[in-house]
Amino acid sequence: MAFTLDEFHQCIFDLYEQSKKLHDRWQLIETTKGSYLIYSFIDTNCLKYDFHIVFSESYSVPVLYFNISHLDGSLLSLDDIWKLFIHKKNSNMYETITQQEHPILHRPFFVLHPCHTENLLRKVAEQSIKKRFLFWLSIYGQSIGLPLSINYAID
């Protein structure tokens, strides 16, 4: 159910490779403090969305960090973010947005709290790690506007 660090690395590397083939925007950043994936895009309202997939050591699961900023680099507040996602906001217990320091970049990011991830992953326990990873990403990602092409699910 949980991911090992190696499995996580494998998943993000695979996603990055697939992304290159699809000419999508995932970027793989490897640092001495850890590796993570970034997806960035700018929407029609000139808001920049940055999504980071980082590994949580304590929960042994991937975690989705994100920030939404204006083009001058200023960040949206939590209230602004709630307003943006109000139509998606439901009582789904899997998603709780909180703000934390990014474990590698050490600056504030919003994060979908990972405490329920393991529970969620239990539903697909028998699947391959790649499928479990995509399952997690598609559920957590869609609640905060991360576009994920169906092509990633096609081998």
Place this chain on the structure above:
Amino acid sequence: MTTLKFTPYSSALDTGFWHELTRRKLDIYRLDSSDRSIYGYYSNDANDNMPALFNVDHRYFDENNEISNQQQQYSVNGTLKLVNTIEEFKTFDIDSALKSESNILWNDFIQGNTLENPQKLNRFYLLIFADLKKYIYYYWFAFPTFLVPTSFYLLNPIQSIGERFSIDEITAITKTLESNQLHACCLHRQENLSFSIVSLKQAVQYLNKQSQLASEYIFIVNDPSTDPIYPGWPVRNLLTLLYYHLCSVEQLNIICWRERFRDGHRYVNHSLYLQLKPESISNIGDTIPSSTGWEKNERQRLGSRQVNLSTSMNPIHLAETAVGLNLKLMKWRLAPEIDLETLEKTCCLLLGAGTLGCNVARCLMGWGIKHITFVDNSRISYSNPVRQTLFTFQDSCENKPKAQAAADALKIIYPGIKSTGYDLTIPMPGHTVGDSTMEKVKEDVNLLHDLIRQHDVIFLLTDSRESRWLPTVIGAVEQKIVLCCAVGFDSYVIIRHGIPTKDLDSSSSSSTTTYKNFLPGHKLGCYFCNDIVAPGDSSIDRTLDQQCTVTRPGISMMASALSVELLVSIIQHPLRGQCPASIHADHEESIPETVSCLGIVPHTIRSFLSRYSTVLPTGEAFSQCVACSSIVRKAFEDDGFSFLLQVFNDLNYLENLTGLRAMQLATDLNDIIELSDDEEI
């Protein structure tokens, strides 16, 4: 002939850039404001109607940083100038800076460097001043380009390549460019409808030898613009470059290459096709032409921009947000009906900054309460820090006044707190006031009254019974929420005072309602309601250990914590301080009127540590109470200080006033069950 016009860049900075800039300024650059190399990039894959963005990222500070070869990101070299003062920023010589940056660009153009390496088609200059106290960043971008030629003449109207080329041709072009990483290059049309890539340098050489073959060559440049008729800056610079190097070419074909990816498919038909009549500018020689390129600000004027990042960078802001978020999370996940906003605005007055005061303050902060005022007349002594959790050993060495030290300690824990301390002695019944001290006592009374008026909640946390009398009276008159907390060696009591109704005429004799299950808020008693003797000077005849309350250390923590939790429950109840209390609170079924979203709101909490037991009695207001009865309140409102003076100086005055004296005389003392709180050891 129509002329070609261009879309300038729109700068875009990422949050990480500002963080990294700040870090470098503090750790590396310090006061050194010399020019530095920096990199930015633009892409050619934006959606319709997006501006032509020029991005600067946190990764692009110097060459040694890995400039990842991201697809569709074309790097640009630039110069960063980080000045040290706002004056330097405002008086900066923008003309020279632009000139020097343009020189670099021009030299690369004319010396052939750009033809060899098309990455040099663009440059930028970035002027910044960072106000690191307020976290406001002032910045201004310049994207140099030249004012020669004055016009770019088009031979034909601008078309998209979808309009100009056949599907096969577009497919061939796309295929040829598939692995191309260059910022600009040239396509040479071959016999069999295919194309081959030629570098800019080679293309220029061929064309200069055989200018009549111009129609076979199409120059390709990545274009950040999405506008259907205005290409971006790289196109303009490419044309300037070509107009310098080409001679006698009658026709120049350009594709402003734009791509878009959806679900793995590449779309390019929206790229622009231009056919221009070039005008040679090589006669300029070595003179550097005039340039332009400072970015206009948000109001379309030539001026700098600024961004305020204090909410995401100022640590005090960050602490505030984190504390608030913590409470909100509790609300969202566990107690959705809880009203955190009212809590935050509640102003609390803590009378006593000792063991109880320190712990109550800590707990209030945990709930997000921001306004805490301390009142205490003593100084920190050596025995205090181990129990009084806001003080340190150093404080006791300096013998600091407690109220102020407590207020300061709160600010160190959380800078967003609004805390103050008053060194004030609360005048007490039975503690005589002489003529010499009368004015001072009067001032103290007035100050206390003002403080009570200005706050929403009063905590009675002092170390004697009599010091609680005056605040009880004033609190009742001002209709404030009063929480009284008293501790004994191994017991404690917490009472929320009833809030009597304003009309003083309705004495208890006229109210005939008997309350079966709960008492309404105005009928609840206060700390003194169970006493039939007035509070006197309890410090006389007490030994040293009795003069300061010594308790089992855990008692104070428990009592303080419960007092705050009780307060929060009170505030959550729609009637707040007027919230009723169930008469049999210990019983299972709670009555809906007495319950808030956090549970029951008892009147009194009494705990005994020796048995680890707690009871929740409910006390009714006593019509002859020495503190909260209508007689006393009326006397205070009518006669003010002169009434108080009599109370302070004459031990029997209160008992006479309330009729307690008469009651005592009429009663056989042996039959009395002692009901007063005994906090004295």
